[in-house]
Amino acid sequence: MLTIYDLKNKVMLNQPDFFNLVEGFDSFKGVSFVGSFKIIEKELMPRFKQIDLILGMEDQKTGKNLDQLFNVSNKVKELLSVSADFLDRIENQTLQLKFTKDELFHSKYFIVENKTDFIIFNGSMNLTQKALKHNHEMLWMYHGKKNDLQDLKIYEEHQKLFKHNFEKDSVDYLDRKIINNLYGKTRKQITAIIADEVVDKIQQNIVEVNPADVVKITNDAQQKEQTYELHPETVQKVAKELFTEKGNKRRNEEKAREEIKKIVFQDFSDSSENRVIKASELYPKPIWAYQEDKIIVEDENKLLHPLKVDENLVTEDDVRTFVRIIESFRFNKVKDESHQALSAFIYLMTAPMIWKIREIYRESNFSKSADQIPLSMVLIGRGTTGKTLLVRDYFKKFTGDNSHSLQYTEINDGNASRTDKAVKFLDNYLHSARFISPMIVDELNSNFLHSKVALNAIKQWSNTIQGIHNINIFAMNHNAGSREINNLEEITKRVYYLSFEAPWLPSSQQQINYNMLINDNNDHIYRYVVSELNKRLVNLTGEEEANLIDDYLSLSKNILSNL
Structure with missing residues (x-):
């Protein structure tokens, strides 16, 4: 606005x-x-x-x-x-x-x-x-x-x-x-021209480059420090061809020109499944990334550094608030739906590490396919049953995300039955190759899960995406008379459905004040659980691996139960 x-x-x-x-x-x-x-x-x-x-x-x-x-x-x-x-x-x-x-x-x-x-x-x-x-x-x-x-x-x-x-x-x-020289030229010809121009700007000092900044992306040792520069991989490769690890210009200009051209040609030849999306092309801006076994977060000064969690981060009040949020779906509703709410939160806390768990499935000797771990969770059911309350008021604050609640109409430019734009929007995030912030979308169009474009994308994401990626969380109304939910096996194993059907009790009969819960909610538990989950996934025991293959949420449940 x-x-x-x-x-x-x-x-x-x-x-x-x-x-x-x-x-x-x-x-x-x-x-x-x-x-x-x-x-x-x-x-x-x-x-x-x-x-x-x-x-x-x-x-x-x-x-x-x-x-x-x-x-x-x-x-x-x-x-x-x-x-x-x-x-x-x-x-x-x-x-x-x-x-x-x-x-x-x-x-x-x-x-x-x-x-x-x-x-x-x-x-x-x-x-x-x-x-x-x-x-x-x-x-x-x-x-x-x-x-x-x-x-x-x-x-x-x-x-x-x-x-x-x-x-x-x-x-x-x-x-x-x-x-x-650019009119009518091919991609490779334009690449050669631009590569030459970049080398000339560096060698002739047309652009002044601070050696200390170059060192941050050319020196591998520097990249392991606490402050990170999440440049695209091709940018790092080009910088390394122009500068040494100490930030000095390389002497062999012609070799640099040719190597830069090769780097760019290779970048163009990569398949769409292997592409890397720049942060500047993603909206809302991702909060967390992943690099070298570390979760990278942005602090209040816009600096990126590894997530560090103090053992005293989670207080008794934090745990009490979380428990009361779950209990509110039992005591404030006509029918107990606290189990669905808790399951939704557990998936949310696992979300940044779903990609890592999928990698473990691929490498495990226990033989279970990675496509059995859903890359999307859908909170589905009647209106005014708490789905939007979860994704907008609880999930956003619980993950430390201060951006506005994203609506399906925003990512699809309207609520039309065509889903091309929404699929492309979600696809960009999933192919970022470094960002792990869950994408949370409210008011998903009920046609989405019936669209051929969306169904093909869901199957392709599940079958082909490897490496670092995020996941999708949707809230979707499904009222009486609506089209039946797509429950084909090819979708249900890739989309985690959680149903919310029970209405809320009248305000006078509700035992828990949800406004107070919204106010007291914070990201302490989320940070702690995700941090611990990452540590344990990097060094899994044989028993933990077996349990994880049996239930991909098992580690998250174990960490949460020990709070």
């Missing part, structure tokens, strides 16, 4: 349309993290005669983000996706794109203007569809006249700032001199 405070009129604009506010202006300048060029082509190019953008960096990793420089694969993919008009405008400089030369750009500000007026925006919003339509974003805006002396002073100061950022602090995203 975008909120803008109008400084001139001293009024808060709730959920304004950003592009309606900039109608009538012909120049756009700004600093923003941009996930793709689509928004530039779709929203900016038709509106503005002149566009000058600094592509800032997504502040989700420690230190300075080197992806924009070293991610040759991504740059090639972006250039292959744009129109000839896009390249034409870069060449004639009516579209100027730059990125950070040295220090991290954390600013997000925009200046739109015409001959007489200007608007300055400043705040948290990046120039992405998620920021414009979904995220909680805050901006202030100042709409001024160029012939007003007071307004002119504000305008000139911001123009001066942007001029310095654009000319001194940034470097061209793409040298316009090579544009003519």
Whole structure:
């Protein structure tokens, strides 16, 4: 939800349309993290005669983000996706794109203007569809006249700032001199051109790279420290071809050029099942990742480090609150459904390690197929039976996830029977190859589990995905008269169904105040159980392995019962 405070009129604009506010202006300048060029082509190019953008960096990793420089694969993919008009405008400089030369750009500000007026925006919003339509974003805006002396002073100061950022602090995203060489070229030909450009920028010091930052992704020993940089694998490989483990430039330029091209070619040839999805393409932002037998979490300072759990983390009050949450599904309902609630929580606590358990199944001598571990849990049943209460109010806070409750209509652009977009959204998360945060979606369309697209995807995920991945948790209404649940064996072994049918008792008859439970709920138990589960999965005893093959939730149950 975008909120803008109008400084001139001293009024808060709730959920304004950003592009309606900039109608009538012909120049756009700004600093923003941009996930793709689509928004530039779709929203900016038709509106503005002149566009000058600094592509800032997504502040989700420690230190300075080197992806924009070293991610040759991504740059090639972006250039292959744009129109000839896009390249034409870069060449004639009516579209100027730059990125950070040295220090991290954390600013997000925009200046739109015409001959007489200007608007300055400043705040948290990046120039992405998620920021414009979904995220909680805050901006202030100042709409001024160029012939007003007071307004002119504000305008000139911001123009001066942007001029310095654009000319001194940034470097061209793409040298316009090579544009003519890109028209009609194949992916491999464009890769060769971009690889050469990256090497030139490094060797000629066009882009200043801090050796300490390079060491973090080129030196394997450094990567084992407590602060992590979760760069895509291809970025790490490219960096290692350009720099030594000590952060010094390699002398053999020609060898570096050829090796970078090979790395990118290999990245393109990887099958979709082996692809790696960037964090910037995922929404909501993942909370936890996995690397080198460690769970990687983000702290309040946006730094990533291994999860550490103090033995005193879980208090008696935490346990009491958890037990009362489960009991509320017994004492506050017409029929006892506490067993379903407890089962849902146990699956939730196992979720970050489902991928690891599936690996153990594949390697075990006890011969049980990994596809018998469901990658999705569906809380299904009548409306107002507690499914949304679980996924929205309990699960989110229990896992430490402060993002808004994600609705199916958001990931499918509506509640239509077609499920293509929702499947693609979920598929991206499952193929991140490093993120283990469960994807929780409310109000799943009842047609989803009958759709051929979704069914094929569920089977493919279960049969083919290996390595690190997350899982899906859905809440879905299934009222009287609804289409029958898909209970074919090929689905039921891959989807963990939990049914909630009993209505709540009248408020006056409910023994437990659920509002107090929501307030007291926290992520202590979740962190503890997942941390312990990871430790034990890394060093399983023979008995634990046998029990795990018999029941993939057995370790989680054991850890929880010992609290």
